[in-house]
Amino acid sequence: MSAKRKASPKAQQLKGAVKENVGRAVGNEEMAAEGSSERARGELREAGKKAKNALKR
Incomplete structure (x- = not known):
């Protein structure tokens, strides 16, 4: 499994938001x-x- 796939969804959102604003x-x-x-x-x-x-619940 790639590191990109393992990243948490919140981290991916944050990275995307930063990249978008920059x-x-x-x-x-x-x-x-x-x-x-x-x-x-x-x-x-x-x-x-x-x-x-x-x-699951």
Whole structure:
């Protein structure tokens, strides 16, 4: 399993948000888009984790 996959969803959201804001600040739309998608992936992983935990109960 890759290190990127092992990272917690919150860490992935934070990294994506930072990358998105830095990209916007320096005018790099590609970096901003990468950050936005990374943040969204973290949110999806977190939602999946919550759903999995809800089914266990």
